[in-house]
Amino acid sequence: MLKKISSIPFKGTPEQKTKLDAVIAECKDDKSQLMHVMQEAQGIYGYLPREVQVMIAEGMDVPLEKVYGVATFYAQFSLSPKGEYDISVCLGTACYVKGSQQILDKISEVLGIGAGECTADGKFSLEACRCIGACGLAPVFTINGEVYGKVTADDIPGILAKYMD
Amino acid sequence: MENLVNIKINGFDYQVPAGSTILEAAHSAGIEIPTLCYLKDINAIGACRICVVEVKGARSLVASCVFPVNEGMEIFTNTPKVIESRKTTLELILSTHKKECLSCVRSGNCELQQLCKDYGIEDANKYDGAFINYAIDDSATHMYRDNEKCILCRRCVAACEKLQGISVIGANARGFDTHIGSAFEYNLNDVACVSCGQCITACPTGALSERDDTQKVFDAINDPAKHVIVQTAPAVRVALGEEFGKEMGTIVTGKMVAALKMLGFDKVFDTNFTADLTIMEEATEFLERFEKKENLPLITSCSPGWIKFCEHYYPEFIPNLSSCKSPQGMFGSVAKTFYAEKMGIDPKDIYVVSVMPCTAKKFEAERLDHTAVKGLADIDASITVRELARMIKKAGINFNNIPDAEFDAPFGLGSGAGTIFGATGGVMEAALRTAYEVVTNKELPDFDAFKDVRGVEGVKEATYNLDGAEINVAVCSGLVNAKTVLDMVKSGEKKYDFIEVMACPGGCVNGGGQPIVPASVKNFTDVRAARAAGLYNDDKNLKIRKSHENPDVKAVYDEYFGKPGSHKAHDILHTGYTERAKY
Numbered sequence: 228m229l230k231k232i233s234s235i236p237f238k239g240t241p242e243q244k245t246k247l248d249a250v251i252a253e254c255k256d257d258k259s260q261l262m263h264v265m266q267e268a269q270g271i272y273g274y275l276p277r278e279v280q281v282m283i284a285e286g287m288d289v290p291l292e293k294v295y296g297v298a299t300f301y302a303q304f305s306l307s308p309k310g311e312y313d314i315s316v317c318l319g320t321a322c323y324v325k326g327s328q329q330i331l332d333k334i335s336e337v338l339g340i341g342a343g344e345c346t347a348d349g350k351f352s353l354e355a356c357r358c359i360g361a362c363g364l365a366p367v368f369t370i371n372g373e374v375y376g377k378v379t380a381d382d383i384p385g386i387l388a389k390y391m392d
Numbered sequence: 393m394e395n396l397v398n399i400k401i402n403g404f405d406y407q408v409p410a411g412s413t414i415l416e417a418a419h420s421a422g423i424e425i426p427t428l429c430y431l432k433d434i435n436a437i438g439a440c441r442i443c444v445v446e447v448k449g450a451r452s453l454v455a456s457c458v459f460p461v462n463e464g465m466e467i468f469t470n471t472p473k474v475i476e477s478r479k480t481t482l483e484l485i486l487s488t489h490k491k492e493c494l495s496c497v498r499s500g501n502c503e504l505q506q507l508c509k510d511y512g513i514e515d516a517n518k519y520d521g522a523f524i525n526y527a528i529d530d531s532a533t534h535m536y537r538d539n540e541k542c543i544l545c546r547r548c549v550a551a552c553e554k555l556q557g558i559s560v561i562g563a564n565a566r567g568f569d570t571h572i573g574s575a576f577e578y579n580l581n582d583v584a585c586v587s588c589g590q591c592i593t594a595c596p597t598g599a600l601s602e603r604d605d606t607q608k609v610f611d612a613i614n615d616p617a618k619h620v621i622v623q624t625a626p627a628v629r630v631a632l633g634e635e636f637g638k639e640m641g642t643i644v645t646g647k648m649v650a651a652l653k654m655l656g657f658d659k660v661f662d663t664n665f666t667a668d669l670t671i672m673e674e675a676t677e678f679l680e681r682f683e684k685k686e687n688l689p690l691i692t693s694c695s696p697g698w699i700k701f702c703e704h705y706y707p708e709f710i711p712n713l714s715s716c717k718s719p720q721g722m723f724g725s726v727a728k729t730f731y732a733e734k735m736g737i738d739p740k741d742i743y744v745v746s747v748m749p750c751t752a753k754k755f756e757a758e759r760l761d762h763t764a765v766k767g768l769a770d771i772d773a774s775i776t777v778r779e780l781a782r783m784i785k786k787a788g789i790n791f792n793n794i795p796d797a798e799f800d801a802p803f804g805l806g807s808g809a810g811t812i813f814g815a816t817g818g819v820m821e822a823a824l825r826t827a828y829e830v831v832t833n834k835e836l837p838d839f840d841a842f843k844d845v846r847g848v849e850g851v852k853e854a855t856y857n858l859d860g861a862e863i864n865v866a867v868c869s870g871l872v873n874a875k876t877v878l879d880m881v882k883s884g885e886k887k888y889d890f891i892e893v894m895a896c897p898g899g900c901v902n903g904g905g906q907p908i909v910p911a912s913v914k915n916f917t918d919v920r921a922a923r924a925a926g927l928y929n930d931d932k933n934l935k936i937r938k939s940h941e942n943p944d945v946k947a948v949y950d951e952y953f954g955k956p957g958s959h960k961a962h963d964i965l966h967t968g969y970t971e972r973a974k975y
Contacts, residue, residue, distance in 0.1 A: 229565055229569050230565070232576055232577070277575075277576050280575070280576075281975055290553075290558070290559030290560070290562075290575075291575040291975060292559050292560055292561060292562040292574055292575045292583075293559060293562060294575070295562070295564065295575035295576060296562040296563055296564055296575075299564045299565045299566065300563075300565070300566045301566075
């Protein structure tokens with residue numbers, strides 16, 4: 228699936244940059260460490276916006292397009308930030324047969340974002356994930372780790388309302 | 393002695409060098425295996441599966457472009473299984489290919505079209521299904537990209553990365569969504585692309601092509617108010633013939649000039665003339681800087697792809713760039729000043745067209761910051777060799793059967809030194825021929841005195857003694873090689889006085905605006921060497937082989953500029969550069 232590039236302004240902190248610089252300093256002589264650096268960067272920033280990819284490209288002395296090519300090839304890399312509330316809908320087999328796609332669609336409809344995206348106010352991000360090991364509660368989704376099980380599409384607006392001030 | 397191995401191809405015995413690929417071995421045996429993604433030296437990825445063959449004992453078909461031969465190997469290049477596989481691959485490629493061959497710029501020299509013909513594809517829509525619509529990227533000055541015609545062979549990506557060391561394009565996303573693009577899906581105009589066009593000449597289909605300016609030129613020719621003049625770059629005369637079936641390396645100057653006259657240009661001039669003019673200015677500039685030890689090494693400025701590269705990636709070298717406009721730019725400048733005055737024509741009514749082996753010249757033509765006449769472009773249209781060929785064909789000119797014609801005065805004479813500008817090392821050699829005589833006041837004893845700077849190697853170095861002064865020079869082509877040289881200068885590892893850089897590997901003879909050579913030829917012929925040989929032969933056959941002996945050049949100094957490096961020459965023939973963003 229094509230990844231959506233976030234238009235939410237980058238809000239990196241000097242502390243985050245110091246951390247990334249340290250990772251790059253350790254790896255910059257070995258270009259095969261690019262993936263590793265990208266994983267670390269995503270760990271630091273939560274996602275890989277253009278600003279971060281430029282830092283990696285410059286630091287590792289690889290073309291930006293290379294970094295972006297890797298970032299868009301592997302599912303593990305995100306181009307969108309995580310929201311204040313990170314929603315993860317399980318599309319594992321059990322949840323899927325119990326209708327989790329409709330759950331995902333409903334959340335998507337209420338928040339106006341697709342999977343892999345973040346709302347413009349930075350409040351919610353949405354993701355589809357594989358089995359989280361709670362098949363007995365299928366269909367399930369989590370908000371910042373809190374599990375909601377045996378839900379229906381009709382439950383969604385009510386659940387989300389709790390997070391919208 | 394070369395290590396040989398015994399192999400069988402289609403039942404016949406052959407001895408081939410160990411380590412060669414099946415593709416190479418078959419070629420040496422007179423069997424051509426079709427390829428699509430393979431480009432010698434830069435793209436051996438075995439991705440497209442068109443070159444598959446059967447190897448006895450192998451589990452499945454193997455990609456011959458990457459599979460090495462070994463002792464006793466039995467290869468079958470032509471079995472029903474092989475043919476069926478290639479055909480299916482083609483049909484699958486066609487399922488996501490915009491099949492508008494009738495209106496495609498590459499119709500007739502498209503490698504995909506040729507293969508479909510060779511393999512007898514009956515139903516081009518056999519596997520029609522999902523199709524991703526991509527917008528055409530025509531943001532850049534010099535080219536467009538139509539991803540709906542892209543077959544994802546990655547030859548363009550390899551050219552950008554391996555030849556030029558730039559990598560502003562690559563494969564984005566994954567699986568069915570995979571497409572060639574730039575980081576964050578920026579348009580080409582918004583990334584640090586240098587406009588060299590090497591991706592275009594690498595492309596097997598019509599996915600990449602130069603911006604077509606031929607209509608603009610036809611319109612100008614048909615406008616009675618315009619005095620339309622044309623200049624042709626040194627490397628055009630040795631490549632244009634290929635578009636009309638001539639052997640690679642054939643010089644077609646006479647026919648080219650005749651065709652341009654038949655197209656209706658008011659005057660047909662030779663860029664070799666301004667190449668000579670460039671040498672006068674640049675040799676002067678070099679000797680001045682060399683004496684003062686200022687801004688050395690001096691780096692040539694003829695190649696607009698190189699200039700843009702320097703501005704984006706090595707701005708610290710901008711002071712080292714020669715301030716001379718390129719021969720294209722100098723021609724436009726002289727045309728709109730000296731020529732306009734001489735002919736009594738308002739420069740506004742002079743329309744200058746250039747025929748260039750280059751797509752970056754289109755970008756250069758649109759740099760309007762240092763034009764000779766304020767508010768007027770030096771060059772009104774810059775077209776590639778491919779576009780000129782298109783114009784000639786459209787006009788129904790039977791190129792091979794027209795009598796030769798000669799360039800017009802007063803810019804019709806070019807020296808051999810100007811001619812060799814088209815090959816890597818040529819500008820350096822031309823400059824040295826002149827610098828030698830200026831410095832030593834002696835006649836150059838041997839035209840091969842500077843032959844160390846000739847040849848297709850990516851980096852060449854030499855040291856010459858001009859009247860006691862040692863001059864260290866370097867010549868490089870292909871920007872990946874320019875990077876190597878500049879990095880060595882930066883680190884202090886090397887010290888040069890004069891560097892020639894050409895963006896395209898081999899120089900302009902292999903420019904991004906030259907006729908497209910299919911991979912089936914390119915993989916086994918050195919295009920750079922074949923075309924360069926034509927230019928060096930031309931040089932040898934010319935009476936005048938030094939820029940400062942060109943009477944047209946002398947005249948333009950006598951009548952107009954005074955002397956090389958004069959104030960007027962600086963105003964009109966020189967330019968400046970701008971630092972550009974890398975991201």
